[in-house]
Amino acid sequence: MKILLTGGMDGQVGWEIIRLAKSTSHQLIPLTRDQLDITHEESIHKAIEHHSPDIVINAAAYTAVDKAEEDHEIAYKVNRDGTLFLAQACNKHGIPLLHISTDYVFDGEKSTPYEVDDAPAPQSVYGLSKWEGEEYLRNELSQHIILRTSWVFGRHGNNFVKTILRIGSDRDELKVVADQQGAPTSAHSIAACLLELCDRYEQDKNLPWGTYHFTGSPESTWFEFAQSIFSEGKKLGLLDHDVKVLPINTEDYPTLAKRPANSRLSMQLTKSRLKVETPNWKNDLVEVLQYLKG
Numbered sequence: 001m002k003i004l005l006t007g008g009m010d011g012q013v014g015w016e017i018i019r020l021a022k023s024t025s026h027q028l029i030p031l032t033r034d035q036l037d038i039t040h041e042e043s044i045h046k047a048i049e050h051h052s053p054d055i056v057i058n059a060a061a062y063t064a065v066d067k068a069e070e071d072h073e074i075a076y077k078v079n080r081d082g083t084l085f086l087a088q089a090c091n092k093h094g095i096p097l098l099h100i101s102t103d104y105v106f107d108g109e110k111s112t113p114y115e116v117d118d119a120p121a122p123q124s125v126y127g128l129s130k131w132e133g134e135e136y137l138r139n140e141l142s143q144h145i146i147l148r149t150s151w152v153f154g155r156h157g158n159n160f161v162k163t164i165l166r167i168g169s170d171r172d173e174l175k176v177v178a179d180q181q182g183a184p185t186s187a188h189s190i191a192a193c194l195l196e197l198c199d200r201y202e203q204d205k206n207l208p209w210g211t212y213h214f215t216g217s218p219e220s221t222w223f224e225f226a227q228s229i230f231s232e233g234k235k236l237g238l239l240d241h242d243v244k245v246l247p248i249n250t251e252d253y254p255t256l257a258k259r260p261a262n263s264r265l266s267m268q269l270t271k272s273r274l275k276v277e278t279p280n281w282k283n284d285l286v287e288v289l290q291y292l293k294g
């Protein structure tokens, strides 16, 4: 099957899709931002007409969460308008769109994991731009899957794992926020899930269309995630010393964008309807650290 991928090559998830697709029978057409800027409506139509894919995966997004507070325009252009243009083009050509969204569509005030239909209340420009992108997609194209994920890390691109390792390499202790709950999710597991959905679409010419959550297990805090990175990193020889992680509160680490205190996303619907299981981020973390060790 022919899959057109936006945000390919340089993005965390796009890069993993390209890597994993090599061992499938699918013909992947990965397009970088230079090759297909999703904010250019006309270019999207041209790309779809030129390549005539069977399905589109959108891994392109504006993901600079703090910068988005100042760069409103570009965040909305990419995350909202770009998603709309893709949805309209897919609708016109009768093809489905697999899209990725975020835990930041919620305000984090709930005390239990968020269900897919819980009321959205984005607290940041990034969260709102992603929510509006979701809404435009749902209204425009019935044949879609939206996977809301959280705390993405992987082999390629910038992420918390690499930042923490870099900072820890010349320190004995590090303060990390401990009052935000969520779940790390590997780019690898998101890519594998999206490709699995492509397999199923190829076979059945159908999917249980809709919005789902896809996050790793077990639940964690950034503090616990950092502890795991240091302990596994030390075991693998990526660090030659112990780094003590000190828990702090969000108010002690001010950022431009407000983050939800509770980022936990329920996988209930994903398991029961989409028939996709929760990936274990701890296993994926070891795999990423092994890769980084080289």
Ligand SMILES: NC(=O)c1ccc[n+]([C@@H]2O[C@H](COP(=O)([O-])OP(=O)(O)OC[C@H]3O[C@@H](n4cnc5c(N)ncnc54)[C@H](OP(=O)(O)O)[C@@H]3O)[C@@H](O)[C@H]2O)c1
Residues within 6 Å of the ligand: 006, 007, 008, 009, 010, 011, 012, 013, 014, 032, 033, 036, 037, 038, 039, 059, 060, 061, 062, 063, 078, 082, 100, 101, 102, 103, 130, 148, 149, 150, 151, 152, 153, 157, 158, 187
């Ligand atoms: N990272 C996280 O922690 C996280 C958490 C929850 C949800 N998500 C969602 O997961 C998805 C994948 O995230 P990621 O971590 O893989 O993001 P990423 O590493 O920032 O990659 C995003 C990709 O999109 C490309 N891009 C940006 N603007 C574009 C445009 N106008 N047209 C085409 N491509 C464009 C970027 O290209 P350049 O490199 O050239 O800018 C980059 O290759 C996104 O939808 C994101 O919102 C991510």
